[in-house]
Amino acid sequence: MSGEGEAPAPGALPRLPLEPWEDTKRTLHLFLQVVGKVRLALHPPLNHWWHAPLYTTARGFGTGWLPHPSGGLQIDFDTTGSTLRVRTAAGAVRELPLEDGLSVAAFHEWLMNTLAEVSGEAPPILARPFDPERVGSDTPFARDRTHASWDADAVRRFHRVLAWSHGVFQAFAGRYVGKASPSHFFWHSMDLAYTRFSGRRAPVADDADPVTREAYSHEVVSFGFWPGDAQVRSRQPPPGPPPPHKRNRPTRPPLGERAGRPSFMH
16 A cells, blocks of 8 residues: 555555544445445345345445345445435436535435335335444434534545455455355445355354354355454454464464554455
């Protein structure tokens, strides 16, 4: 990545320290959760919660095609044009400008009303933040008028780093012939992830919640990109569970070395 205060060289990735865009990042995270919960409500269940994530696009993030009695729909964040776009199979298109001052409450209201208008009904969702400690809010979406920051340039930088990472994961995925996930963007924790499976069942703790039980029912190792959040500024999670030959190996670079920088997970 380019140095602090420097213009990025052609082809270089921009810097993305958390602090300067943290308010915008939290607002974006909550917007993503609203849209992600719509996808979760409409998409048929898949193993390991693969029906939940969003996907990286050329201009932002999106749900992909979602089945609906009206014929199907798609929701996209266009970070290049700072726009949320809803499109239906019947040809309807609705757009919401993403700008500073747009609150989570206004975003949620617009999306639910728009889905009801273009498809006949808005899907029922649990309209409150998932994992409040990580996202930094436990206020129901319809009442959240606090989070309304939008730095369009920072969001575009984030998408640029995410899109580059997505390309790396796609190339890396081609080297493995076993079961593997797509490169997908988890809205609950705002991380891009690619996962490989060993093919063996994994032990799950007796007190594990249903989400964890399904996500980690088999041995996995995940690779990803994650920009940090209110709970942890830098992250490097272990595989679940660690293979025996990996349990005593040091991580590189050491934990904490990435503080204030985007973190690659492995």
